Amino acid sequence: MSSSATPATVAEIALPTRVADGFDYLIPAGLAHELLPGCRVEVGFGHRRMIGVVTALKSGSDHPAERLKTIERIIDSQPVIDAALMQLLRRAAGYYHHPLGEVIFTALPRRLREGGEAVASPIEVWRPTTGDDQQQTLRRAPKQLAVLHLLQASDSGLTASEIGERIPSPHDALRALRKKGLIDKGLRKPRRATPVGAPSDQPPELTSEQRAALRTLLTDNQRFRVDLLDGVTGSGKTEVYLNLIAPLLEAGRQVLVLVPEISLTPQLRSRFEARFPGRVASYHSGLNDGERMAVWRGCADGETGIVLGTRSAVFLPLTRPGAIIVDEEHDPSLKQGEGFRYHARDLAIFRGQIDNCPVLLGSATPSLETLANVERGRYGCVRLTTRAGNARPPTLHLVNLRRQQLLGGLSALLVEKMREHLANGRQVLLFINRRGYAPALLCHECGYLVDCLRCNAHMTWHATSNALRCHHCGHSSRPPPRCPACGHKALHPVGVGTQKIEDVVAECFPEHPTIRIDRDSMDRKHALEEALRDVRDGRYDIIIGTQMLAKGHDFPNITLVGMIDVDQGLFSSDYHATERVAQQILQVSGRAGRGAHAGEVVIQTTQPEHPLLQALLQQDYGAVTPALLEERRLGLWPPYRHIALFRASAHKAADASGCLDDIRALAEQLGEAALEILGPAPAPLERRAGRFRFQLILRSPSRGTLHACLDQLMPRIGKLKSARKARWSLDVDPADLG
Numbered sequence: 001m002s003s004s005a006t007p008a009t010v011a012e013i014a015l016p017t018r019v020a021d022g023f024d025y026l027i028p029a030g031l032a033h034e035l036l037p038g039c040r041v042e043v044g045f046g047h048r049r050m051i052g053v054v055t056a057l058k059s060g061s062d063h064p065a066e067r068l069k070t071i072e073r074i075i076d077s078q079p080v081i082d083a084a085l086m087q088l089l090r091r092a093a094g095y096y097h098h099p100l101g102e103v104i105f106t107a108l109p110r111r112l113r114e115g116g117e118a119v120a121s122p123i124e125v126w127r128p129t130t131g132d133d134q135q136q137t138l139r140r141a142p143k144q145l146a147v148l149h150l151l152q153a154s155d156s157g158l159t160a161s162e163i164g165e166r167i168p169s170p171h172d173a174l175r176a177l178r179k180k181g182l183i184d185k186g187l188r189k190p191r192r193a194t195p196v197g198a199p200s201d202q203p204p205e206l207t208s209e210q211r212a213a214l215r216t217l218l219t220d221n222q223r224f225r226v227d228l229l230d231g232v233t234g235s236g237k238t239e240v241y242l243n244l245i246a247p248l249l250e251a252g253r254q255v256l257v258l259v260p261e262i263s264l265t266p267q268l269r270s271r272f273e274a275r276f277p278g279r280v281a282s283y284h285s286g287l288n289d290g291e292r293m294a295v296w297r298g299c300a301d302g303e304t305g306i307v308l309g310t311r312s313a314v315f316l317p318l319t320r321p322g323a324i325i326v327d328e329e330h331d332p333s334l335k336q337g338e339g340f341r342y343h344a345r346d347l348a349i350f351r352g353q354i355d356n357c358p359v360l361l362g363s364a365t366p367s368l369e370t371l372a373n374v375e376r377g378r379y380g381c382v383r384l385t386t387r388a389g390n391a392r393p394p395t396l397h398l399v400n401l402r403r404q405q406l407l408g409g410l411s412a413l414l415v416e417k418m419r420e421h422l423a424n425g426r427q428v429l430l431f432i433n434r435r436g437y438a439p440a441l442l443c444h445e446c447g448y449l450v451d452c453l454r455c456n457a458h459m460t461w462h463a464t465s466n467a468l469r470c471h472h473c474g475h476s477s478r479p480p481p482r483c484p485a486c487g488h489k490a491l492h493p494v495g496v497g498t499q500k501i502e503d504v505v506a507e508c509f510p511e512h513p514t515i516r517i518d519r520d521s522m523d524r525k526h527a528l529e530e531a532l533r534d535v536r537d538g539r540y541d542i543i544i545g546t547q548m549l550a551k552g553h554d555f556p557n558i559t560l561v562g563m564i565d566v567d568q569g570l571f572s573s574d575y576h577a578t579e580r581v582a583q584q585i586l587q588v589s590g591r592a593g594r595g596a597h598a599g600e601v602v603i604q605t606t607q608p609e610h611p612l613l614q615a616l617l618q619q620d621y622g623a624v625t626p627a628l629l630e631e632r633r634l635g636l637w638p639p640y641r642h643i644a645l646f647r648a649s650a651h652k653a654a655d656a657s658g659c660l661d662d663i664r665a666l667a668e669q670l671g672e673a674a675l676e677i678l679g680p681a682p683a684p685l686e687r688r689a690g691r692f693r694f695q696l697i698l699r700s701p702s703r704g705t706l707h708a709c710l711d712q713l714m715p716r717i718g719k720l721k722s723a724r725k726a727r728w729s730l731d732v733d734p735a736d737l738g
């Protein structure tokens with residue numbers, strides 16, 4: 001850091017590169033006082049010009065001064081990353097062992113990464129030159145009078161298009177008014193268009209559980225603390241969030257709300273907007289660069305009261321953070337799956353610590369990690385055990401698929417229940433987590449299955465496009481006319497996907513409008529948003545969907561949920577699998593009967609006696625979690641151990657495993673007794689897109705030990721020859737072992 005005694009001459013600059021953490025550059029003569037940490041600069045790097053962010057100012061460098069380049073341009077006069085955010089990013093870089101430069105650049109919207117203006121330029125507006133009523137002068141020009149009155153009523157002037165929203169085609173009137181000297185052009189500080197207004201919804205009277213939860217959460221909430229809001233689906237968690245936020249907004253604080261899925265933002269946003277009009281912004285991958293930039297600015301200048309966003313919103317600048325809420329905290333989508341693999345919930349907790357504000361984690365099915373933290377007394381916990389309003393919990397039925405004649409994947413019981421609910425005018429949701437028509441194409445003569453040439457996986461048959469597609473690498477081909485192995489005429493689809501269910505439903509229930517919601521049918525922008533709205537408006541009776549539909553959505557008229565096949569997760573080698581099955585069943589069941597009508601759930605499985613499914617029949621997540629935690633404890637998995645996963649892939653299997661063999665050897669050299677090394681072993685999907693994939697797990701009962709080992713390992717791995725022959729990455733706290 002600079003001090004007045006020794007003026008800074010050198011700036012440490014983070015660049016978006018994996019090479020190293022910081023690069024020293026000389027500060028141009030006389031400009032030291034203009035440069036602050038967190039400001040962007042332009043520098044020469046190799047033969048390129050790059051944008052970097054100042055991470056520190058120093059009075060000298062370890063490198064000889066004559067070898068340092070000089071900063072070419074200072075972009076910002078004010079930091080784009082303030083001290084608190086910089087602290088968060090440093091901590092994140094340390095925790096995930098990821099280069100600080102890439103971490104910083106992940107945190108900035110693209111416009112800023114590319115050198116765009118951080119501060120919006122002022123916009124041109126019309127302003128009145130007089131406050132006098134010109135009723136007399138403009139007697140014959142009612143439109144001009146109306147425009148003038150509108151401008152007199154606005155405090156900072158209006159753009160022509162803003163005027164146009166109230167008074168159509170105002171241009172002639174504006175020109176005339178200007179000629180008369182009654183209005184003039186001026187500049188207005190940019191501001192979001194939506195005005196703060198009156199709430200449009202009537203808050204419900206809180207249930208006694210909601211009141212009790214709020215009493216706890218609102219006590220002593222001016223400091224860092226973490227609480228779990230453990231509330232069954234439909235118990236009114238959102239209502240608790242709204243009541244928690246109200247006093248904070250009143251006090252001029254900002255609230256960050258993280259959600260796992262972009263599809264959850266519109267519904268939540270409209271509920272927040274109804275309560276706090278004009279104070280809400282949302283931030284997610286569906287926005288274009290300009291929109292993202294506008295949200296970033298609204299947060300940075302404190303105008304946005306509530307920002308609702310997916311993962312990367314955790315990095316938005318907030319001037320006066322009052323609380324951070326993480327909704328559906330158990331959801332694995334909160335973890336970034338590639339590049340800088342951070343968990344937004346865990347960074348939210350770091351951030352709450354740094355900003356000294358409370359963090360609230362909400363879920364109907366909390367993660368085992370969070371439950372363990374509650375048990376250890378690190379997090380507080382408030383519970384909502386009953387559904388709000390009149391909604392009752394649904395009834396669950398397990399159907400044994402082993403002794404069933406299936407109608408294209410649907411059991412007799414499910415079909416019967418569907419008839420019943422549809423006849424009562426209700427909606428039905430059929431859940432199946434598999435896109436396409438059939439997950440495999442089989443030759444009945446010789447048993448040949450069509451596999452992807454580049455992955456060890458079967459090709460999925462898509463009936464609508466009559467194509468075989470690999471869901472792992474995206475490879476697509478026409479189905480072969482004959483069996484490539486024995487030449488037999490026809491190949492048969494086996495198993496069931498969403499398209500097949502769609503066919504069967506169309507056959508059994510032709511009079512009921514049906515919609516399929518999966519990644520194939522929803523690839524158009526806003527398609528999902530529109531589909532969800534149509535479902536809520538009752539345009540469809542039957543909804544067939546994948547996990548896109550499992551989460552957080554509120555469909556009051558869906559009373560029956562059919563889960564076509566829940567077996568997939570029961571036999572996985574990944575220690576997360578059973579937790580995910582339990583969460584998925586309860587989350588999907590939670591879509592049934594959220595309105596005034598009782599819900600039912602039909603779960604189809606070949607394993608009805610599985611203890612997990614039996615326990616879930618009670619619909620009590622709390623009754624299942626002790627067993628799930630025990631499974632983790634016995635298996636030596638998180639939250640009882642801390643793990644880091646190295647992945648490597650290469651076109652030759654030996655290159656991928658060789659890289660991990662060497663990493664293993666380096667880890668062994670550390671001689672750390674509290675570090676366990678598992679692998680290398682082939683990944684569950686051993687070959688994908690032509691690359692062989694292996695993994696290596698480092699495990700320790702002590703987080704500190706694990707990270708100290710990683711600190712020593714990472715620079716050494718960088719120097720390995722074998723690490724250059726494979727693509728390798730590190731995943732701290734992996735969300736899956738795939």
Ligand code: ADP
Nearest residue numbers: 204205206207233234235236237238239388389
């Ligand atoms: P969750 O987020 O816990 O799944 P929601 O907040 O979406 O639950 O609430 C479920 C439904 O219950 C919503 O339609 C909501 O408007 C309603 N609700 C919430 N709190 C109350 C209450 N105190 N009284 C009546 N209805 C409520």
Ligand code: ZN
Nearest residue numbers: 452455470473
């Ligand atoms: Zn493939």
